[in-house]
Amino acid sequence: MNDMAPDGFTLAPGVMPTPTLPAISALTRPFWDAAAQGRLLLPRCNACGRHFFRPELACTHCFALDWQWIEASGRGTLYSYTVVHRAPAPGFVVPLVLAVVDLDEGPAMLSNLVGCAAEDIRIGMALRVGFEQVAPGVHLPRFRPA
Amino acid sequence: MSRPNRSATIVGIYQTQQARQLPGRTSQDLVIEAVKGAIADAGLTPREIDGAAIDWPGPGGAPRDAENWAMYLKQPLSWCVSHHLLTAGVRGVLEAAAAVQAGLCEVAVVASGRAGPFSADGAAPGANMSMEFAEPFGSSVMAQFALVATRHMHEFGTTPEQIAHVAATIRNHGHVNPEAVMFGAGPYTAADVLASPLIATPLHRLDCCLVNEGGAAVVVTTAERARDLAAPPVPILGGGMEFFQGNYANPPLYRQMRTLGRGAVARTLARAAVKASDIDVFSLYDPVSFEVLRQFEMLGLCDEGEGGAFCAGDRLTLTGSCPTNLDGGMLAGSWTGTAQLTLKVIEAVRQLRRVNGARQVPNAELALASNAGSGAQHVELVLLGRG
Numbered sequence: 001m002n003d004m005a006p007d008g009f010t011l012a013p014g015v016m017p018t019p020t021l022p023a024i025s026a027l028t029r030p031f032w033d034a035a036a037q038g039r040l041l042l043p044r045c046n047a048c049g050r051h052f053f054r055p056e057l058a059c060t061h062c063f064a065l066d067w068q069w070i071e072a073s074g075r076g077t078l079y080s081y082t083v084v085h086r087a088p089a090p091g092f093v094v095p096l097v098l099a100v101v102d103l104d105e106g107p108a109m110l111s112n113l114v115g116c117a118a119e120d121i122r123i124g125m126a127l128r129v130g131f132e133q134v135a136p137g138v139h140l141p142r143f144r145p146a
Numbered sequence: 147m148s149r150p151n152r153s154a155t156i157v158g159i160y161q162t163q164q165a166r167q168l169p170g171r172t173s174q175d176l177v178i179e180a181v182k183g184a185i186a187d188a189g190l191t192p193r194e195i196d197g198a199a200i201d202w203p204g205p206g207g208a209p210r211d212a213e214n215w216a217m218y219l220k221q222p223l224s225w226c227v228s229h230h231l232l233t234a235g236v237r238g239v240l241e242a243a244a245a246v247q248a249g250l251c252e253v254a255v256v257a258s259g260r261a262g263p264f265s266a267d268g269a270a271p272g273a274n275m276s277m278e279f280a281e282p283f284g285s286s287v288m289a290q291f292a293l294v295a296t297r298h299m300h301e302f303g304t305t306p307e308q309i310a311h312v313a314a315t316i317r318n319h320g321h322v323n324p325e326a327v328m329f330g331a332g333p334y335t336a337a338d339v340l341a342s343p344l345i346a347t348p349l350h351r352l353d354c355c356l357v358n359e360g361g362a363a364v365v366v367t368t369a370e371r372a373r374d375l376a377a378p379p380v381p382i383l384g385g386g387m388e389f390f391q392g393n394y395a396n397p398p399l400y401r402q403m404r405t406l407g408r409g410a411v412a413r414t415l416a417r418a419a420v421k422a423s424d425i426d427v428f429s430l431y432d433p434v435s436f437e438v439l440r441q442f443e444m445l446g447l448c449d450e451g452e453g454g455a456f457c458a459g460d461r462l463t464l465t466g467s468c469p470t471n472l473d474g475g476m477l478a479g480s481w482t483g484t485a486q487l488t489l490k491v492i493e494a495v496r497q498l499r500r501v502n503g504a505r506q507v508p509n510a511e512l513a514l515a516s517n518a519g520s521g522a523q524h525v526e527l528v529l530l531g532r533g
Contacts, residue, residue, distance in 0.1 A: 018282050020281040020282050021282060022278040022279070022281075022282050023278050024278065025278075028278060053279075054278070054279045054395065054396060079297065079397075079399065080293045080294075080296045080297040080300070080397075080399075080400065081293070081296060082289050082292035082293055082296055082346040082347050082348075082349075083344070083346065083347040084284050084286075084289050084345075084346045085343065085344040085345060085346065085347070086288075086343070086344075086345045086346070086351075087284075088281070088284050088285065088286035088289065089281075092284050094284075096284045098283055098284050098285055098289050098292075098293070098346070099283075100293055100397040100399065108397050108399055109279065109397065110279060110280050110283050110285055110396075110397045111283055112283050112284065123296075123297070123300045134282070140282055140283070142283075
């Protein structure tokens, strides 16, 4: 199946092999369930109103335990990146682009930059999320130029 | 009656052979060799050791539990810790120093070792933690340091050539150190580094540290006790640590890492009442070459963004103003998972004992050892002197 990103573009299925799958816990299950539906979720603190990532039991800004998942815009900018040429584990296909994305909501997350030639990568470029199914039921958020 | 001087002092060091592979060796027997060797270097016997920050890889005993060492050391022990980052390196030595100064024990040993990094159980302790929001994207230790380097290049114009020059300099130190894993493998130029395969841009293979086998140990006691021992005492003049967050699970953001370690530097220097420019020899953590130039910025020996230019030329060599990693560091000397953390301390001690032969810094009075770094999001520092 093709995976529809929130704003409608379609990624080619299975473009990036992912041998190391996320070790999903009860804490993080909602994130991955939403990812399978093409939605990027972020924790937002009900006490201070700020977003944080990764999910943790307590808000990393104010230590409050009261937070909820919200749907993020899926938009961000490229903070830093590295073109990985040596596969970190058997099964990864290199080169791949490991990216740090500053999400519009505030937090930064690790992801991949796809759909962009290496020579066209610019720190600060606008990005939008898409989702790739990498294993049955497991969809990874990856970013491409907006 | 005056109180005894409990200031923590290093009185024993030992490193096993460090090699790409040590056939027939086990992690446990490397640790045993290192522990026995460091105790003997101090002129002590095992039953005089009442503090243990020593890994226990097994077989036998209770896995990873330093309490096992009571069987061979003073029984019962007065103090022990068992985490893989407390049984090695600067953090281990500072924890042992704190225990000694607090009177929790009299003589503590810090030790670890690793054989078989290519075997199933041989991954570095902590390296096989689940990184749910990192590893599926192809993240790795080297890639996370590369993310910091890329941003540094973007903000300050640091070049791959400047980074490669640091790698070549340190690897050339290993080239002439018979104890280094890469002894005789050079010499190298920055061009050689840039011609080696890319690992994660901007880092090439020769910018990245080794993976090999070996063990190391350090003995810490009080200044009072050190007076009676064989080895020249090396006092711990100051130390400091900083931990930004758990390592490798979250992206290392340069906007947060740019000041990482500066508080630790300030505490270390204040305690010793010296300036960074007083340091004679540097034993800096070098998982990647870039991290060395960033640490000179952290130390305040150059401005932020100027690390590349600062490390140019011969500054980091034996005859330069900041002799750094003269043993070859982790780029060419040794990286075993945790024992390399300890080797940073041992090289500093050897320089201060002034027993380092061809790579001895003349009249070395102050030596700094560091562990970890920006990509790892924590820094530990220890400043050592002469007794």
